[in-house]
Amino acid sequence: MPLRRDGRGSDMIVSVHLGVRAARTALGRPPRPGAVPGLRFATTALTGALAAGPPAVRPGRAALLASWDDDAALDRFLAEDPLARRLAGGWQVRLRPVRVLGAWSPLPVETDPDAALTDEDGPVAVLTLGSLRLRRTVPFLRANSRAAGRAAADPSMLAAVALARPPRFVATFSIWRTVSAMSRYAYGTAHPQHRATIREHRAEPFHHEAAFVRCRPYGARGTLDGSDPMATAARDPSRPKLAG
Template sequence: MIVSVHLADIGARAALAALRDRPHPGNTPGLRYAETTITGGIAAGLPKVRLGRAALIAAWEDDAALDRFLAEDPTARRLARGWHVRLQPLRVSGSWSPMPVDIAPAAALDDEDGPVAVLTLGRLRLRRAVPFLRANSRASGQAAADPSMVASIALARPPRFVATFSIWRSESAMSRYAYGTAQPRQRGVATRHESAGNQHKQVIKQHQADPFHHEAAFVRFRPYASQGTLDGREPVAAAMAAATQP
């Protein structure tokens, strides 16, 4: 199993049309899951909606299935002038029943501390929408200010589907943002890096106390191939370059 994320600036009308015309596993060979979304910027405050930028999240049997899609599918042609990345799943927390995540044993044991991509997925409880937006605003502001995050985008398919996608220069840097340490801590074991100011952990605590979502997942990936540019640069190459800096 592999996952791909596609982003392209195609104009507001075409982006809204993409919400209706997403590919379906039943008629796209090798496709396991697909979601098209509108997008926005990740920053403190409410997400800044970017109606002209469309996104596609998709899961595939293998690279050959994605290659066929890119060569033949109308949705792929619509997004062709943008950027897309191929992702190998490494770890998953939570679950996403529309897209069960398969992690190859070799991937799970990979200790290379290189660039990492993170996809968060949620099916929002509408009664919890306002608390979710408030909590997420604080965490988003902290993430946007972190120099280790190379690229990020908010994704949504109203009224319930919400997601984020980000690329970090290393897995350890991402974990320090998310958990206050280079690795998720074991239950009941504190670390000297932890801080009450870690907004991401505060969001997790609030979600555990009264879930924001009917279902949610946090998935880490190794980005292994990409094509095109996003906001004038190629994010994976930028992450690799940042990882070599002190």
């Protein structure tokens, strides 16, 4: 894991912002590292429901996915940047990466072992990131529909959204009640749709490069479809009390 000069784990964080009445934002130029202090990566994207069937863009909603040197850099962006103001009416959450499978070069991820998650240690956020091979678009959509339909039906999933910036960037963002609940969906034998998608990707990749990033979510603001998924998790009597 990359270390800071003081020997401690990285302070790098990821943020996801979902804005309402902001579709033009998704099609505009994303913020650029170097122009925004502390920004490492950013992309804006169209959004849709994570569900079975053909992709359905969510009218009026836009997303910003970004990574930052630390919380202070994100705080400055939220206080000063016009794009942050355009997205402020929706929902945003901060993520501390704890595990990465694969690699996606536009967003190098540093993990923090101090934020590691145990199986039942509160909610877990998952980002899947990919640069689509255009000739594999139809097989990808077919396989993704099966896996997404199963995820949408899982009562342990608190929130989910599909992200896309044509022609190549595709991603999903989801929040689950616990690591074990997420793992049962991803790797369990009762519902094999996700495992089948993984096998198909390994046999003939859908993407030029792809990554699965597990994160500890924290610092949520606003609402998503009328509620805050993190507040829902905090009220859940079936899981341990959230730390911090």
